[in-house]
Amino acid sequence: MTQPTVLIIEDEESVRTALARRLAMSDCQVATATTGKEGMNRLKSAPVDLVLLDYRLPDTDGLEILATIGQEWPDTLTVMMTAYTNVDLAIQAIRLGAYNYVSKPFSLDEMMVVVDKALEAKRLRTEVERFRATEQDASGFGRIVARDPHMIEVLNLLRNVAASEAKTILLQGESGTGKDLVAKVLHYNSPRADRPFMNITCTALAETLLESELFGHEKGAFTDASEQKKGLFELADGGTIYLDEIGDMPPPLQAKLLRFLEEKAFRRVGGTVDIVVDVRIIAATNKDLRNLVAKNQFREDLFYRLNIFPITLPPLRDRPQDVPILANHFVEQFKAEFHKQMTGIDPAAMAVMQAYAWPGNIREMRNLIERAVLLTGGGRLTIDSLPAELLTPAIIATGEPESDPEPLIVLGPKGVNLALLEQRLVEKALEHAGGNQSQAAQLLGLSRDQFRYRLRKFGLLKAAAEEPA
Numbered sequence: 012m013t014q015p016t017v018l019i020i021e022d023e024e025s026v027r028t029a030l031a032r033r034l035a036m037s038d039c040q041v042a043t044a045t046t047g048k049e050g051m052n053r054l055k056s057a058p059v060d061l062v063l064l065d066y067r068l069p070d071t072d073g074l075e076i077l078a079t080i081g082q083e084w085p086d087t088l089t090v091m092m093t094a095y096t097n098v099d100l101a102i103q104a105i106r107l108g109a110y111n112y113v114s115k116p117f118s119l120d121e122m123m124v125v126v127d128k129a130l131e132a133k134r135l136r137t138e139v140e141r142f143r144a145t146e147q148d149a150s151g152f153g154r155i156v157a158r159d160p161h162m163i164e165v166l167n168l169l170r171n172v173a174a175s176e177a178k179t180i181l182l183q184g185e186s187g188t189g190k191d192l193v194a195k196v197l198h199y200n201s202p203r204a205d206r207p208f209m210n211i212t213c214t215a216l217a218e219t220l221l222e223s224e225l226f227g228h229e230k231g232a233f234t235d236a237s238e239q240k241k242g243l244f245e246l247a248d249g250g251t252i253y254l255d256e257i258g259d260m261p262p263p264l265q266a267k268l269l270r271f272l273e274e275k276a277f278r279r280v281g282g283t284v285d286i287v288v289d290v291r292i293i294a295a296t297n298k299d300l301r302n303l304v305a306k307n308q309f310r311e312d313l314f315y316r317l318n319i320f321p322i323t324l325p326p327l328r329d330r331p332q333d334v335p336i337l338a339n340h341f342v343e344q345f346k347a348e349f350h351k352q353m354t355g356i357d358p359a360a361m362a363v364m365q366a367y368a369w370p371g372n373i374r375e376m377r378n379l380i381e382r383a384v385l386l387t388g389g390g391r392l393t394i395d396s397l398p399a400e401l402l403t404p405a406i407i408a409t410g411e412p413e414s415d416p417e418p419l420i421v422l423g424p425k426g427v428n429l430a431l432l433e434q435r436l437v438e439k440a441l442e443h444a445g446g447n448q449s450q451a452a453q454l455l456g457l458s459r460d461q462f463r464y465r466l467r468k469f470g471l472l473k474a475a476a477e478e479p480a
């Protein structure tokens with residue numbers, strides 16, 4: 012808070028101007044409003060640190076505004092200005108969340124003491140929040156936000172692997188599922204944490220450059236090699252090397268990596284001596300490595316060598332319980348970053364996010380919420396700030412989408428009925444599978460039991476062909 016912003020909501024002109032002048036002198040940004048409505052508009056337009064609020068306003072009473080501020084802009088502090096006779100009112104204001112009150116008439120000095128204290132409190136609060144955010148940040152497992160059982164299971168696995176002696180770890184998962192994040196957390200929670208973490212993307216460089224980048228080269232090894240150079244493997248000794256997009260590693264390098272994994276030794280490009288280092292390799296890919304092996308694009312022996320500790324990060328659509336907690340996490344993150352005062356996510360907007368398939372996974376959600384927070388002035392994030400593709404999803408592909416003119420989600424003013432949507436999906440899957448429960452379950456990514464549970468829940472059991480359990 013370099014220069015705090017103070018909003019004065021006061022209809023009495025003499026008080027308003029005197030306060031404004033005095034606050035401007037003590038290096039505050041001052042905004043003024045003569046009515047409750049004007050004050051609200053100012054609050055909506057940009058963040059305010061402190062509001063000096065008159066109780067008696069021409070269009071509304073100050074307590075009402077105070078309550079709204081508490082709800083919509085919880086980070087804003089309010090000092091109530093009340094007539095000195097009305098002690099009850101002052102107490103009520105404090106109960107409603109006012110930081111303090113000042114009885115009228117007051118001297119400017121008196122008011123400034125209260126203002127200074129309020130701004131100091133506000134500054135401390137911000138600092139504490141920032142501290143908490145960064146402390147949690149640095150490296151801990153706390154950075155991986157997770158609640159869904161699928162992801163909790165993965166987290167347990169990660170904890171065990173991080174602390175283990177495992178020298179190779181294979182991270183698989185669609186784009187945006189958190190592989191980079193997990194690789195870092197694994198390193199900083201391993202016994203190697205005080206040694207280097209080296210990150211290289213196998214697609215980023217041409218084959219020869221990649222080889223020299225990884226393994227180093229001797230002087231004169233190739234035209235540009237005027238000096239001997241150590242590669243990442245040597246520099247990372249004792250630490251971790253993160254090989255991103257391992258599926259794109261050129262075959263000759265795959266052979267060299269395999270030799271390293273088997274013998275812990277390699278040679279610099281143009282070198283004749285074996286160099287032995289101790290590094291942990293975390294390889295990541297969003298491709299199906301088995302598939303690449305089948306197509307002869309990835310060495311089978313290297314695949315098996317890497318696949319000793321495989322960890323698959325599930326796509327976001329397979330961890331539905333993570334959607335609300337991640338969404339709230341990103342709202343918190345971006346509201347702090349953009350100095351927005353927001354109170355979370357509107358239930359209708361949350362329902363839409365929960366119904367969406369997130370093809371770009373957590374990265375997509377993060378980007379989307381970043382944009383939504385930027386678009387939101389204060390209060391809750393609503394469906395208005397979500398992009399259109401979320402609101403008209405083709406949730407289930409039962410052949411040609413055109414053959415189904417009925418929209419799956421109808422967003423009325425009250426949002427979307429998630430239970431009804433679920434029922435429709437179950438019905439459609441069943442219809443598509445010609446009444447075959449196992450097939451219908453598969454279409455929805457559910458087990459047969461999970462599917463039958465829903466049939467029972469929606470009273471659809473009779474509609475489905477009876478099958479032996």
Ligand SMILES: Nc1ncnc2c1ncn2[C@@H]1O[C@H](COP(=O)(O)OP(=O)(O)OP(=O)(O)O)[C@@H](O)[C@H]1O
Pocket residue numbers: 154155156157184185186187188189190191192193296297373374377
């Ligand atoms: N569980 C999580 N909790 C909090 N943030 C997450 C989580 N998973 C991913 N993220 C964030 O989502 C974004 C995308 O994640 P990341 O870059 O790790 O994905 P990736 O799997 O490496 O994707 P790609 O295959 O495209 O490289 C990052 O900003 C990351 O910090």
Ligand SMILES: [Mg+2]
Pocket residue numbers: 190191255
């Ligand atoms: Mg990545």
